[in-house]
Amino acid sequence: MNLRELISYTEVVAVGGNLNKEVMAISNDSKEVLSNAVFVAVSGYKTDGHHFIVDALKGGAVAVIIENSAFQSDTYTWIQVKSSRKALGDLSNIIYGQPSQSLNIIGVTGTNGKTTTTNLIARILEDNGHIVGLIGTIHNRIGKEIIPVRHTTPEAPELQKYFKVCLEKNADYGVMEVSSHALELHRIRGTEVDVGVFTNLTQEHLDFHRDMEGYLTSKGKLFSSLGCNAKKKRRKFAILNIDDQYEKELEDMTSVPIITYGIINEADVKANDVKSSSQGVEYTLKYTNQEIPVKLKLRGRFNVYNSLAAIAVGLVEGISVENIISTLEKITGIPGRFESVNKGNEYVVIVDYCHTPDSLEKCLKTAREFVQGQLITVFGCGGDRDRSKRPIMGEVAGRLSDYCIVTSDNPRSENPEAIINDIIPGLEKGAGSNSYLRNSERREAIFKAIEKANPQDVVIIAGKGHEDYQIIGTQTLHFDDREVAKEALVKTGKWKE
Numbered sequence: 001m002n003l004r005e006l007i008s009y010t011e012v013v014a015v016g017g018n019l020n021k022e023v024m025a026i027s028n029d030s031k032e033v034l035s036n037a038v039f040v041a042v043s044g045y046k047t048d049g050h051h052f053i054v055d056a057l058k059g060g061a062v063a064v065i066i067e068n069s070a071f072q073s074d075t076y077t078w079i080q081v082k083s084s085r086k087a088l089g090d091l092s093n094i095i096y097g098q099p100s101q102s103l104n105i106i107g108v109t110g111t112n113g114k115t116t117t118t119n120l121i122a123r124i125l126e127d128n129g130h131i132v133g134l135i136g137t138i139h140n141r142i143g144k145e146i147i148p149v150r151h152t153t154p155e156a157p158e159l160q161k162y163f164k165v166c167l168e169k170n171a172d173y174g175v176m177e178v179s180s181h182a183l184e185l186h187r188i189r190g191t192e193v194d195v196g197v198f199t200n201l202t203q204e205h206l207d208f209h210r211d212m213e214g215y216l217t218s219k220g221k222l223f224s225s226l227g228c229n230a231k232k233k234r235r236k237f238a239i240l241n242i243d244d245q246y247e248k249e250l251e252d253m254t255s256v257p258i259i260t261y262g263i264i265n266e267a268d269v270k271a272n273d274v275k276s277s278s279q280g281v282e283y284t285l286k287y288t289n290q291e292i293p294v295k296l297k298l299r300g301r302f303n304v305y306n307s308l309a310a311i312a313v314g315l316v317e318g319i320s321v322e323n324i325i326s327t328l329e330k331i332t333g334i335p336g337r338f339e340s341v342n343k344g345n346e347y348v349v350i351v352d353y354c355h356t357p358d359s360l361e362k363c364l365k366t367a368r369e370f371v372q373g374q375l376i377t378v379f380g381c382g383g384d385r386d387r388s389k390r391p392i393m394g395e396v397a398g399r400l401s402d403y404c405i406v407t408s409d410n411p412r413s414e415n416p417e418a419i420i421n422d423i424i425p426g427l428e429k430g431a432g433s434n435s436y437l438r439n440s441e442r443r444e445a446i447f448k449a450i451e452k453a454n455p456q457d458v459v460i461i462a463g464k465g466h467e468d469y470q471i472i473g474t475q476t477l478h479f480d481d482r483e484v485a486k487e488a489l490v491k492t493g494k495w496k497e
Helices: 003-008 048-059 084-095 115-128 156-168 180-186 212-224 247-252 300-318 321-328 357-368 389-400 418-430 444-453 481-492
Strands: 013-017 025-027 037-040 061-066 080-081 103-107 132-135 140-142 145-147 173-177 195-198 237-243 258-262 271-276 278-286 290-296 348-352 375-379 401-404 434-438 458-462 470-471 475-478
Touching: 003 084, 025 084, 025 156, 037 048, 037 084, 048 061, 061 084, 080 084, 084 156, 084 247, 103 115, 103 212, 115 132, 115 173, 115 300, 115 321, 132 156, 140 156, 140 470, 145 375, 180 418, 195 212, 195 300, 212 247, 212 401, 237 247, 237 300, 258 300, 271 300, 271 458, 278 300, 278 321, 300 321, 300 357, 348 357, 348 481, 357 375, 357 389, 357 458, 375 389, 389 401, 389 418, 401 418, 401 444, 444 458, 444 481, 458 481
Parallel strands: 025 037, 037 061, 061 080, 103 173, 103 195, 132 173, 195 237, 237 258, 258 271, 348 458, 375 401, 375 458, 401 434
Antiparallel strands: 013 080, 132 140, 140 145, 271 278, 278 290, 470 475
């Protein structure tokens, strides 16, 4: 595409240099710039892309988009814009052919439940004849082809390129987790979302957002944008968890039809008579004038909410309720989400991604529903993230567990012992000082928990879930809670095939 034509799709302040150039790609990473690419200099939180313009030009960039007028130059073609991030979204969408115009796009946002809900939605669609591009925390995939991820929601160039590949592989749906960071940083700008799903909003990312209202405002951008400047003829929907305290505020932010789901309050898609066990959850689905039994192999009340959201999406996409439930009842689990390491053994070990106060509480309450012995919890908190949630998570773990081992999660640049020090006051408030152990070596902590476990006990290893790495300082090291737990079970003679 001609550069002059391309920049007409975003808000330009000034230009310099030759605009009669052909552009084939776009990037905000100077290391990934190819020939005939536009480099977008983004002022980030840790680095400023303007300082990498020379590297981008050496890599083959034919022009640079800047926000800072100090980087205007006679030696290269530049385009100054009001917002580099908005321009990145606008232009990525155009360069890759506005792919969301040819896909049905379903976006799921919320603090917890995004991964499970998107996976359930994808399975429902696939079982009913659709090819789905899935974008999320665990991985991206198109059909059965797995594509590694770097962010829950990719940067705009990656996202639009991914949607383009989805079309090339004949996909008709894109189902994506939409993080608050992505919304605030305009990563999905230019993407026409057709169905927005809200799971819940609890404390998280307050190192990034100023407060819960700021966090809500970021999430709300998904719903306020639904139907705006729409080019597709299909109807848009907002699917909202009516039991969440922020649901009414999200209703006020959107102008499209709303479908509600829930357990407590009256909803368009509602679960009654919820029963939970170690084998899964059962409930009666109430939809219009129908009452239909649902029996999931997924465990926990939180998965009732996830399944209701998926049911609501399936219904607005025209899939019969019978077909939707048939799919849901076949699903045995999602990697790293309340995942049993040793299924069927008397020593129960479960790995879960819960890393917020709310998700940890839901995880432990679910285990409490079926544990016959003691509940032993291994957990920590990530470094360089919201410190205020650390004592809260400690209190939750202490209150709901019989014994806790406090350890490292991904400490990043922080001292692991300092992170644990932040957790301990809450832990002692919830449990007292005699019911926990601190060990900053995560491998040792997992071994100690499993060594301590007796038959009928449940060990919860919380925080990392599907992750197969640990970030310590600037190093990313291989570490998988599931692998370590299995090794500990084998070495202690508690593993049964």
